Every structure is written in structure tokens, then in C-alpha cells.
Amino acid sequence: MINKIKLLVAFLLLAAGIAGFYLLADKATVLRILAVLAGLGASVAVLWTTPIGQQSLVFIGEAVAEARKVVWPTRKETTQTTMVVFVLVVIMAAFLAVVDIGFAFMVQWLMGRGA
Known part of the structure; x- marks a missing residue:
């Protein structure tokens, strides 16, 4: 349950960070972005303490390792x-x-409208 x-x-922390972005509409853009980043950081910090969060972080690490193995095409x-x-x-x-165009002519011909 915990x-x-x-x-x-x-x-809720992530939602608070996003809400802070909109609530600080009259403030500087940097401050608004920092509010989102703070909410995201706090959310990840709390998420890290759960088994699902730890599994997610392991998955992200494995995905990054696999992405490094990709052979990108040349120019x-x-x-x-x-x-x-x-x-x-x-x-x-x-x-x-x-x-x-062929179907249009066929439809016109079938309907007797010329062509």
C-alpha cells in the first residue's frame, strides 16, 4: 500500500510542477521552466523509492545501452x-x-454522362 x-x-508532484508552469504565467520563462523541472525532479526522486520506479530506471538504462549499439547509416x-x-x-x-482518372471516366460512362 505504501x-x-x-x-x-x-x-501529484509532477502535476504540481506542470501546474506551476501555468500559475507562474506572469513570471520569467526561466522560472516557469524551473518549476516544471523541480516537479519532475521531485517526482523522480519519490518514484525511485518504489519497486516500479526502480524497474523503470533499470529499463531506461537498458534502453540507452541498446541505443548505443545501433549502427547509424552514413550520410x-x-x-x-x-x-x-x-x-x-x-x-x-x-x-x-x-x-x-480512370475510375472517374468509368463512373461517368456507366451513368451515361459522356466521356
């Missing part, structure tokens, strides 16, 4: 892939335009 209360307190590969995508988009747009 862990559920801690989770509720963490959520050349990215450019080539982008160009292939653009060409395929143009081809599909032309194909769908031809199909649309």
Missing part, C-alpha cells in the same frame, strides 16, 4: 534512401492519379 501512495505522491546511405523514397512516392502518386 508503494501506491508513493506513486500517487510522485504523480551517403541516408541520401540514397531518401531519394529512393521520393522517387517511389512520385511513382505511386502518378499511378494513383491515373487510376483515379
Whole structure:
């Protein structure tokens, strides 16, 4: 039960930080952002003391470790892939335009309105 209360307190601290951002609308932007960061920090601090929070932090750590293992494409590969995508988009747009025009003529012909 204590862990559920801690989770509720963490959520309320985060909500208080966000509410502080809007309640301090007449103050400097830096102060408003600090209110959100303070609420977020306090929320994480309380969340850290719960088993769910600890599991979440372990998961985030593992996700960061996996993200570091990603092999990112080179600039050349990215450019080539982008160009292939653009060409395929143009081809599909032309194909769908031809199909649309064909269906429009067929509907007009079936309804006896010319064509």
C-alpha cells in the first residue's frame, strides 16, 4: 500500500510542477521552466523509492545501452534512401492519379454522362 501512495505522491508532484508552469504565467520563462523541472525532479526522486520506479530506471538504462549499439547509416546511405523514397512516392502518386482518372471516366460512362 505504501508503494501506491508513493506513486500517487510522485504523480501529484509532477502535476504540481506542470501546474506551476501555468500559475507562474506572469513570471520569467526561466522560472516557469524551473518549476516544471523541480516537479519532475521531485517526482523522480519519490518514484525511485518504489519497486516500479526502480524497474523503470533499470529499463531506461537498458534502453540507452541498446541505443548505443545501433549502427547509424552514413550520410551517403541516408541520401540514397531518401531519394529512393521520393522517387517511389512520385511513382505511386502518378499511378494513383491515373487510376483515379480512370475510375472517374468509368463512373461517368456507366451513368451515361459522356466521356
